[in-house]
Amino acid sequence: MKLFSRTPRRAARRHLAAATLAGLAGSVLLSTTGLATAPAAKAADPTCLTGTLKYTFASAEAKTTVTQPARGLTWELWGATGSGSVAKLSTGTTSSTGAYNACSASASLGSAYVRFVAGRTGAWKVVNKESNGTTYTAQTATQTNVSGSKALGTTTVTDSRAGAFKIADVVSDFYAVRDSGTACWTRLQSSGCEQLTYVWTSTRTNGGYFDLDGTNFVILAKDDAKSAHIIVHEAGHWFQWALYSGWFPPSDCPSTHYVDKASAVSCAWTEGLANAVAGWVLGDKRYVRADGSVVPYVPAGGGYYSGGDKTEGNVAAALIDLWRLDGPNGTWGVNLDLTIKYGSDHFKEYFLTNRPRASLPVDGAARDIIESHGIFY
Structure with a gap:
């Protein structure tokens, strides 16, 4: 369990300097006795x-x-x-x-x-x-x-610019539910906000990832912009990184990983969280590929996928339901606070160690949720 201090932040974060006050100029008092007051000039229409x-x-x-x-x-x-x-x-x-x-x-x-x-x-x-x-x-x-x-x-x-405007428009849905309390993306900042940057062109052939080891930008290939789920999913990785103030769980993802198949615990945690963010923002529980094919987080007909907390879909579905359980009126604010304060390498650490530290339940309805999605501890 990683306990994060709220200060200091990494050097890449910038905060606005406090404005200085200019000196007050002296005023001259004039008598207006006996003087007619000219009517105020009408302001020009804009x-x-x-x-x-x-x-x-x-x-x-x-x-x-x-x-x-x-x-x-x-x-x-x-x-x-x-x-x-x-x-x-x-x-x-x-x-x-x-x-x-x-x-x-x-x-x-x-x-x-x-x-x-x-x-x-x-x-x-x-x-x-x-x-x-x-x-x-x-x-x-x-x-x-x-x-x-x-x-x-x-x-x-x-x-050729239309895809860029689609990406920017879809992100506005994410921004609308960020629940930071400020104009910034997270509660870590109130000014000098961290900026989410996408790289995309209508001819780009590689993409579909968050550039954690380089620019910290989201990189999208030309067709990735077709899917709102891909757009928000990759932003979900950036969001986790921003909530963790520049830290990210160690990657154990195989070269190819799937929503509905087991991979590894950290992979399922980070990919599952990004999928949960996409589902939370877009109001569903599915991953939509650029070609329009769909992989649901919950198998058709109900139940769960094999692999427990090593499977992205199970983790994503469990997180969405837990966020709804934890927050009044379905908000996810308390989980954002948890994520800011505590780092989790995998879902098990999030659920069994860090939820209790944040005074969130791990039994009763919470336990029922994760078990309904195939995760048993």
Whole structure:
């Protein structure tokens, strides 16, 4: 059992420096007796570009190409006022329908466009390569002589960048349930957040892994972006690493491992946890491959797979049910706290050693859950 101190964190984590206060300038008091008060000037109406961002890309789950709203992603309004040069005027995030309302306080803009980022500033992003990779972007057509509010309709990303926007959109589902209490991914941070980075291109042939021994990025092959389950599963590995503050259980995975077949205890623990995260975020208990084929965490017809806690599917299904058991209203917060404080090399250590230390049950309904998924201690 690894007991983690909450401080210090590894050097890679950065925290924002405290802001310094400027000195207060002296004030001069003037008498206003007998002076008429001029009416306040009416503020100019803002200039806004509005619309919706969507992407078109293949879905392994739907087994077809679909067009979806790009949710929770950063937008930036770029424009020029008067004879000035083009600059970033405002920023925000797309809504749950992919909508944006990008406004400038200026009464008019000589030119303006909205730029979209495949990610959310400071939280996650999708880049095109490991070293100094460029974050994917898209943008509207440039508008000229804009005043008031102008509706641009729907901007749809359909080319070689669409997979990056799908990845970024799917991650917004994960971010929405991270249960950190801050803008950061985990409760370890409140500022200077750890950023989840994906590497993907429409031509990349290797991928489908978390680069633990290198960049700490999630690396996806071109077809991996088809599966929301693969996208979140690989982020689940990154999430465990982030919760463990840069530590990760030792790997004993064979070169090929399977959801429904026994491998080894640490392999089943880390892969099972990543599968559980995907199931938790997406609301099911299955692994969906890029080709659309499905491997359920629980065999068709019920029961469990052989191999006990050496089988990923058994561990994943047990974790999802335990998280629901432990948290009020189905939240997983107490298990996130457990993971932050205690490191587990395998499911047995998590269940028998670290759950009691976190005042979580190992008997009664908890015992029934793991035994219903083929894990007996």
